[in-house]
Amino acid sequence: MDNKALHKLSYGLFVLTAPDDGNGPGTYSGCIINTAIQGASDPLTMTICVNKANHTHDCIKASSKFNVSVLSEAADFGLFQHFGFQSGKDVDKFAGFSDCKLAGNQLPYITRGTNAYFSCWVTETVDLGSHTLFVATITDMEVLSDVPSTTYVYYLQNIKPKPEAPAAAAGKTVWRCTICGYIYEGDPIPDDFICPLCKHPASDFEKVTI
Numbered sequence: 721m722d723n724k725a726l727h728k729l730s731y732g733l734f735v736l737t738a739p740d741d742g743n744g745p746g747t748y749s750g751c752i753i754n755t756a757i758q759g760a761s762d763p764l765t766m767t768i769c770v771n772k773a774n775h776t777h778d779c780i781k782a783s784s785k786f787n788v789s790v791l792s793e794a795a796d797f798g799l800f801q802h803f804g805f806q807s808g809k810d811v812d813k814f815a816g817f818s819d820c821k822l823a824g825n826q827l828p829y830i831t832r833g834t835n836a837y838f839s840c841w842v843t844e845t846v847d848l849g850s851h852t853l854f855v856a857t858i859t860d861m862e863v864l865s866d867v868p869s870t871t872y873v874y875y876l877q878n879i880k881p882k883p884e885a886p887a888a889a890a891g892k893t894v895w896r897c898t899i900c901g902y903i904y905e906g907d908p909i910p911d912d913f914i915c916p917l918c919k920h921p922a923s924d925f926e927k928v929t930i
């Protein structure tokens with residue numbers, strides 16, 4: 721079985737937001753996901769899969785509501801770093817973050833580098849092991865811009881900076897996360913290694929010489 725087949729699936733990219741009531745009222749959690757799809761047209765249904773390691777996962781479990789902001793080709797790498805490369809368990813990603821507005825469901829949606837948002841109410845959850853599948857009714861949605869939605873491939877080719885090899889480390893063999901670019905120094909990479917940035921497993925790492 722060739723796990724690289726999974727890399728042939730196409731994905732969009734989204735900022736997922738939810739209330740973080742554990743940190744007090746009016747605080748929010750957010751992360752990047754690539755798994756938002758329209759599940760049905762009647763009733764209007766959104767499905768998302770969220771890694772259980774994400775703080776936002778627990779926030780949705782607790783509140784049953786979330787917003788999905790659709791990232792466009794105008795999204796900058798800083799937006800991915802802000803929502804994807806740090807954990808809501810450690811930082812409040814909305815403290816001082818002004819590129820958002822509150823939707824009718826009192827949850828923020830992202831106004832920078834996005835082209836639409838959806839407000840959703842969870843009706844069903846399915847435990848998928850590493851992830852939870854949330855099935856939700858779309859309670860509101862708006863178009864924010866006409867810039868095309870980014871795909872994961874567009875992100876890799878045009879938004880994510882190309883890794884630069886540090887001169888002092890030239891010739892060193894490392895494992896690079898094919899999802900986010902994180903470098904694991906050492907060889908071999910442990911089978912149970914989980915990328916600290918994007919939470920993907922060791923099977924998503926490739927051996928490279930830098």
Ligand code: FE
Nearest residue numbers: 897900915918
């Ligand atoms: Fe990663």
